[in-house]
Amino acid sequence: MSNLTSFIVRRLLIMIPTMFIISIICFVITELQPGDFLSQYLDNPRISPEQIEALRNELGLDKPAHYRYFLWLKNIVTKFDFGYSFSYQRPVFDLIWERMGWTIGISLLTILLQWLIAIPLGIFSAFNQYSFLDYMFSLIAFIGISLPEFFLALVLMFFALNSGYMYIGGLFSPDFLGAPWSFAKFVDLLKHLWIPLIVIGVSGIGGLYRVMRANLLDVINAPFITVLRARGLNESTVRKHAIKNALNPLVSIAGMELPNVFSGTIIASIVLNLPTIGPFFYNALLNHDQYLVMSFLMLIAFITQVGNLLADISLALLDPRIRIA
Amino acid sequence: MISKRVINQFKKHKLGVIGLWIVVGLYIIMIFSDFFAPYSYMTTHSNVTYAPPSKIHFFHDGKFMGPFVYGFKKERDPVTFLLKFEEDRSKIYKIELFVKGEEYNFYGLKANIHFFGIKVDPQETMILLFGADRFGRDIFSRTLVGSKVSLTASLLGTAISLLIGAIMGAISGYYGGAIDVLIQRFIEVLSSFPRIPLWLALSVILPPNWPSTWVYFGIIVVLSLIGWTGVARVVRGMTLSLKEKEFIVAAKVSGVKDMKIITSHILPNMSSYLIVVATLSIPGMILGESTISFLGLGIKEPMTSWGLLLKEAQSLTEIAVHPWLIIPGFFIMISVLAFNFLGDGLRDAIDPYRTSEKV
Numbered sequence: 001m002s003n004l005t006s007f008i009v010r011r012l013l014i015m016i017p018t019m020f021i022i023s024i025i026c027f028v029i030t031e032l033q034p035g036d037f038l039s040q041y042l043d044n045p046r047i048s049p050e051q052i053e054a055l056r057n058e059l060g061l062d063k064p065a066h067y068r069y070f071l072w073l074k075n076i077v078t079k080f081d082f083g084y085s086f087s088y089q090r091p092v093f094d095l096i097w098e099r100m101g102w103t104i105g106i107s108l109l110t111i112l113l114q115w116l117i118a119i120p121l122g123i124f125s126a127f128n129q130y131s132f133l134d135y136m137f138s139l140i141a142f143i144g145i146s147l148p149e150f151f152l153a154l155v156l157m158f159f160a161l162n163s164g165y166m167y168i169g170g171l172f173s174p175d176f177l178g179a180p181w182s183f184a185k186f187v188d189l190l191k192h193l194w195i196p197l198i199v200i201g202v203s204g205i206g207g208l209y210r211v212m213r214a215n216l217l218d219v220i221n222a223p224f225i226t227v228l229r230a231r232g233l234n235e236s237t238v239r240k241h242a243i244k245n246a247l248n249p250l251v252s253i254a255g256m257e258l259p260n261v262f263s264g265t266i267i268a269s270i271v272l273n274l275p276t277i278g279p280f281f282y283n284a285l286l287n288h289d290q291y292l293v294m295s296f297l298m299l300i301a302f303i304t305q306v307g308n309l310l311a312d313i314s315l316a317l318l319d320p321r322i323r324i325a
Numbered sequence: 326m327i328s329k330r331v332i333n334q335f336k337k338h339k340l341g342v343i344g345l346w347i348v349v350g351l352y353i354i355m356i357f358s359d360f361f362a363p364y365s366y367m368t369t370h371s372n373v374t375y376a377p378p379s380k381i382h383f384f385h386d387g388k389f390m391g392p393f394v395y396g397f398k399k400e401r402d403p404v405t406f407l408l409k410f411e412e413d414r415s416k417i418y419k420i421e422l423f424v425k426g427e428e429y430n431f432y433g434l435k436a437n438i439h440f441f442g443i444k445v446d447p448q449e450t451m452i453l454l455f456g457a458d459r460f461g462r463d464i465f466s467r468t469l470v471g472s473k474v475s476l477t478a479s480l481l482g483t484a485i486s487l488l489i490g491a492i493m494g495a496i497s498g499y500y501g502g503a504i505d506v507l508i509q510r511f512i513e514v515l516s517s518f519p520r521i522p523l524w525l526a527l528s529v530i531l532p533p534n535w536p537s538t539w540v541y542f543g544i545i546v547v548l549s550l551i552g553w554t555g556v557a558r559v560v561r562g563m564t565l566s567l568k569e570k571e572f573i574v575a576a577k578v579s580g581v582k583d584m585k586i587i588t589s590h591i592l593p594n595m596s597s598y599l600i601v602v603a604t605l606s607i608p609g610m611i612l613g614e615s616t617i618s619f620l621g622l623g624i625k626e627p628m629t630s631w632g633l634l635l636k637e638a639q640s641l642t643e644i645a646v647h648p649w650l651i652i653p654g655f656f657i658m659i660s661v662l663a664f665n666f667l668g669d670g671l672r673d674a675i676d677p678y679r680t681s682e683k684v
Contacts, residue, residue: 021514034532142340142669146661148612150619151635151654158644158651169641263519267616271639281522282620285529297526301517 004316011309022301023076026294027069036061037086037288059086072291082298083291085284092295096277102171103276107261109193110201114257118205119250122212123243126220137209144206149264153199153271160195167191169273199268200261211253216246248319255311259304331597334674341670347663355472362466363442363452365427367627370447370461372399376410378456378649385417392420394443396450407646418443418450456649458637467629468653474618474630476660478545479610483603485549490556491599495587497557498564509561512554523551524613528622537628544623548613556602563595597675604668608661615657631657 038056041047056062060071075081082092125134160168167173171192176185219225219242228238266278273279277296284292335341354361379394396416400409424442428435443452451457455464497508524547531543567573568591576586592599615632617623619639624630631653637643638650 018510018514018517021510022517025514029526029530032530034530139340142665143658143662146608146658146665148615148619148654148657148661150616151651151657154635154638154644154651154654157641158648161641161645162648259519263521266521266525267620270620282525285525293526297518297522300519300522301514304517304519 004313007316008309008313011312015305015309018305019298019302023073023294023298024069026297026301027065027072029297030288030290030293031065033288035288037290039288059084072294082295085292086289087284087287088289088292092291095280095292096295096299099275099277099280102274103262103265103278106193106196106200106265106274106276107258110197110204110261110264111257113197114201114204114208114261118208119212119247122209123216123246125209125213126216126246127239129217138213141206141209144202145210147202149199149203149267150271152202153195153268156195156199157272168195171196171274196265196268196272196274199272200264204257204261204264208250208253211250212246215249216242219246248315251315251318252311254314255307255309256304258307259300262303263300331674335670338670338673340666341673344663344666344668344670347659348667351472351476351660351663354469355476357440358469358472359429359431360436360438361440362429362463362469363424363426363439363454364447364463364466365429366462366467366470366629368427368447368462370451370457372448373410373451373453373457373461374459375408375647376451376453376457376461377647378652379451379453380412381420385414390417390419393417394420394450394452416450418445418452420452455652456647458634458650464634464649464652467634468631468656471629471631471634471653472656472660474541474624474628475611475614475632475657478541478548478614478630479607482545482548482552482610482613483607485545486552486606487556487599487603489549490553491560491592493553494557494560495564495591498561499568499583499587499591505561508557512557515551515554520551520609520613521616524548524617525620525622527551528617531622537625540623540625541628544614544617547617548610551613552606552610555606556599559598559602560592560595563598564591567591567594601668601672601675604664604671607664607668611657611661611664 037059038052038061041052041055053062060068063071072083075083080093082096084090085092085095088095121137125137128134157168167188169192171189172185173188173192176188179185222245225238225242228241265274265276266281268274269276269278270282281293281296283289284296359366376397379397381392381394383389383392385393396413396418397410398413400411401407402409420441420443422441424439424444425437426439426442427447428437430436443450451463453463453465455468458464458467493508493512497505527547527550528544531540531547535543564587573586573590576590581590614623614630615635618630618632619636621636624633626633634653635651635657638647643650
């Protein structure tokens with residue numbers, strides 16, 4: 001165990017310089033954008049150039065780039081202050097935090113759905129390799145991987161509209177938007193929710209299914225399964241062992257799952273008008289709301305790092321064959 | 326290398342073979358897209374704004390006529406005031422091959438022969454297989470011509486990321502030590518960002534006033550800047566195992582320079598794996614380009630790409646009233662699917678132990 005603890009400590013320590021480099025990359029990316037937040041006012045005849053200069057001074061945009069970067073970094077480290085949004089005139093951290101609820105909620109639901117569908121189907125396909133259903137599922141999985149999210153969203157919206165379905169776009173019907181939580185509101189949410197879940201989840205379902213099927217096929221042909229059979233274990237016990245062994249490597253996928261689904265919500269939310277952080281990030285990008293964009297990218301990178309670490313830890317705990325170096 | 330065994334193995338993979346034929350077909354259509362398109366992709370026709378796809382008929386009043394379309398008449402819906410296109414059964418336009426029509430630029434040559442079409446002034450009636458957009462441009466023609474951007478950007482992007490990835494991966498694996506740690510850390514940092522936010526953030530860097538061709542190359546750079554890390558990882562792993570082989574050691578002892586060993590001994594020995602990795606990374610590139618263009622951060626009018634065509638269909642109203650605007654999306658899906666099939670088949674044939682799985 002002490003081995004594992006020192007591994008975790010070491011990984012956490014490595015994360016500090018990594019996040020530092022990531023913060024530089026985030027800053028450089030946003031800094032390379034042509035123009036800044038105030039460029040959109042340049043063509044506005046109501047705002048004089050002097051006013052823009054004054055604003056630029058007020059927002060600190062007249063300072064040199066390295067000064068702004070270190071100020072931003074210093075505020076994060078000392079005050080956990082991720083900067084100020086230019087367009088919302090509020091701290092970036094609060095803005096992101098407010099939109100995290102739905103983003104995380106929808107992401108977790110999608111992941112749950114993906115695993116509930118993909119794993120059983122993958123197991124079925126591997127045990128019935130070359131059967132008709134195996135071919136069908138594999139083909140559908142391929143199509144799922146190949147569908148661009150935005151296109152799937154448009155097609156689903158089209159079919160829903162054509163069948164007279166009313167619950168498209170957003171998460172609630174207008175009547176329920178400001179209403180307090182009730183059973184009716186919950187049902188309304190469910191009616192809206194399935195389209196986004198499918199759109200965000202489908203490519204992941206296809207990918208997960210293929211990995212599960214391939215893993216299990218590898219395990220089924222492993223010598224230890226033959227040994228189990230030779231010892232006269234009944235088929236269902238053999239299968240149980242096979243599935244258990246095939247599931248282990250999937251843990252490392254789970255680590256990447258959250259950030260992937262998280263970023264998958266961006267496109268779906270823009271098309272389907274969902275109150276997640278996606279459209280917010282997109283608008284911030286277009287408006288040159290620098291600190292908002294940087295903090296969001298930092299957040300996603302951080303989640304990825306943590307996810308990978310958690311995956312490595314649980315893999316080590318689950319599979320005694322894996323040694324931590 | 327690609328041997329007879331590999332070809333025979335590939336032929337057994339039915340989906341892979343289907344994928345190959347679709348890919349070949351798509352590229353042939355792409356090369357001759359201006360010729361296959363019945364109209365110029367840029368010309369606007371104010372009389373057919375938002376016209377629905379034309380129906381192709383074979384029988385007129387029970388008599389076989391060969392493929393033809395009817396003319397149309399426009400009416401305003403008395404309730405919604407939307408323009409409605411009705412077939413005008415008194416006018417018949419036969420679909421013919423090699424029809425003279427709108428002029429286009431065929432790789433520097435001015436041409437006006439189209440593969441198929443109807444012999445009538447487009448300002449009067451058009452054959453619109455996929456309908457028309459808000460400027461009355463033929464969506465079918467725009468889809469065909471749009472494949473130029475979508476299919477070449479992904480190919481070029483893959484080529485560049487293959488180049489960067491192969492060099493970085495080979496250096497990282499061959500030299501080991503501090504260089505290896507540095508490159509691996511850098512790859513780790515880059516892959517901490519999921520692709521979509523990074524695509525968007527990087528494509529915003531392209532100045533909005535750039536001409537279309539520059540934007541096109543800019544997008545290719547964006548795609549390959551993110552795409553090379555997967556290649557580098559595979560190449561590094563294979564370099565690690567190759568550099569212990571006798572022939573590499575022999576080359577080293579004979580005093581061959583490191584760069585020469587990498588370029589003429591190590592990389593050629595994994596060329597078949599690189600082909601698999603490249604094929605499997607093309608779908609991601611196609612999706613990347615179309616996502617960026619769909620969100621309006623990529624290719625701009627009057628150029629066209631599949632993602633940009635779908636941008637027109639972004640609102641609920643458009644999907645409800647002009648559903649044919651989403652047809653170009655099927656081309657994204659089919660090309661991605663075909664490349665996935667092809668890559669899968671190639672991998673099974675070249676790389677039965679799946680060393681190139683994780684890209």
